Amino acid sequence: MRSALEVSGIYVVVLIMFAVILYPLVWAFSMSLNPGTSLFALKLIPDNWSLEHYRWLFTNPRSDYALWYKNTLIVAFANGIASVCLVTILAYAFSRFRFVGRKNSIYTFLLLQMFPVLMGMVAIYLLLNTVNLLDTFTGLILIYVFGGLPMNVFLVKGYLDTIPRDLDESAKMDGAGYMTIFFRILIPLAKPIVAVVALFTFMAPFFDFLTPRIIIRSPEKFTLALGLYNFINDKFANNFTIFAAGTILIALPIATVFLLLQRYLISGLADGATKG
């Protein structure tokens, strides 16, 4: 009896949480289906559903949505691939080699990841300006890759530390070189954390409006976050329904990938934390 009461108590809490979590998401979704643009007259359950905002995003000549989407995908793929390559090899060096300055480098990485990239934005702007990378994807990608490097290296290093060294020792006995050990032994074993890093770095350009806001000038190079932010910032209430539609189209694929990879996420983060 007591057990049944407890379990139903748990379900009540779960239902309340469901409501709190889903309410804003459902609300945004229903906004996107609401015909009309004014937020004042909108209802949670619209009288007549319509896809007009979605159609507007792709067909209206004033909308750059498809272009923003393409830009973001370019930046996201480049960032994801470059970050995974650099991060894993650096983490490998830190985890498996003892070299002069190793400990200090790790401290430096740890310290640097505390400082938000934002603090140096003025300098980054001037620096990119000096080397003519302002208003280019290359500049944006460079900032993303190296700005996120310290944090990600730390994450992967923690995970690699949990993989027994005996494995690479015995491979070395069999004549495997560093690169063979890295690609054939460590990377396959570290798949969960590599997936985490790939996912995080791939998603960063979708989330971030600040860095592109400072680096990107020309409207045809806007990323989704920057474009949508500017779009809604001009006329908050009037553009909100279209903004909601644009948001849903980003949130859906990302959330799907996220949920598909959640098994990796849980094991990757937890293992890195437990033993890192």
Added chain:
Amino acid sequence: MDIKNAISEQRPSYIGHNPAWAALLSVVPGLGQLYNRRWIKGVLLLVFGLSLIYTLSVPLFNGIVGLIGLGDDPELDDSRTLLVQGILSVILTVILLGLYALNVNDAYRDAKKRQAGIRTPSVRQAFHDSWEHGFPYFVVIPNFIMMALIVIFPLLFMISLAFTNYNLYNSPPAHLLDWVGFANFKALFTEAVWSKSLLSVLAWTVVWTLVATTLQITLAFFLAVMINDSRVRFKKLIRTVFILPWAVPSFMTVLVFAAMFNDNFGAINRDIFSHFGVMIPWLSDPLWARIAIIGIQVWLGFPYVFTLITGVLQSISKDWYEAADVDGGSRWKKFRYITMPHVLYATAPLLIMQYSQNFNNFNLIYLFNKGGPPVSGQNSGATDILISWVYSLTFNENNYKMAAAISIIMGIVVAAFAFYQFRRTRSFREEDMY
């Protein structure tokens, strides 16, 4: 070791071959190596070193001079460019001096080995060796150089701005910048507007960081333990829904929340609070704005911690709980003495990172209400935390010098706190176990 000694005894040692001489000679890169009779290496270093000195010494010197003076003629000099070049020159000089020290050290150690009669490896051998032992350096050094440019250089730049008079009224290219020492910091602490703003922003930053993060961790812990109960069904569904706020880009959810919390047309007021006949000024009243922001952060932040703790809970061995059952431990005791220590022990570094992330949670504060509502007698808004205040000072008011000074204070707080905590956590103390 014995073998090495044995070999060296058999070889004639170069009496009179003096390591100190080798080190002294390598003041000119390469000469020390030539003295050690390592011809190829010596010549290579000589050519490389001299050409570096030839090409770089003048620009580096000019860069540093420019950094000290920050320009003489506003028509010709842009102080910001001089600052950028100057800092880059300093970074490069430090790197080159490091290489130079390595060169001297190399000559010295070679000479020592030679004196002891150990055969020095040929260049080809050395090249092979350096791939063997140098692998981590090949990987780490290029990345560190890029990091120096993209992460360290901007921090140094920001630090130096705090000691200049760079603001909207005194900005290049029309004006030159000057070094002003600690004047900005003095203003920050003594001028009423600044000190009042600083104090209130600092206080709110601390409250925000502690309350929001602790709440999100507590809620996540509570939910994770509850859902982990073996009697609960549909675990997969529940966990999937709980992860949603994390899966949806926060940039978008915050803007959605900003619309929902809008005083006039927001859904929260219209759909929920209007039934009770109240309209709460979520965006225009400081207290309500703060409450709303903390609530939103808990919504956004708990799924990550929930995921983390769920992972740890699943890894705790059942034996612990069975042993506790045998001893008749109550449920609270099992939680207190088994679950809690396990989870906290395993996740401490990542939980600390949560605090530091919230300390720097610019996105939420800025997107929700741009740090507002404004407060009279202050140049910071009611929900401004340090980072968002720095942002608005920089990009809205172009008050670079004060923004930089505040950033430095912020950086010191973050670094001190983080370092202290990290050194205490297990992962760092056992770091060298491997």
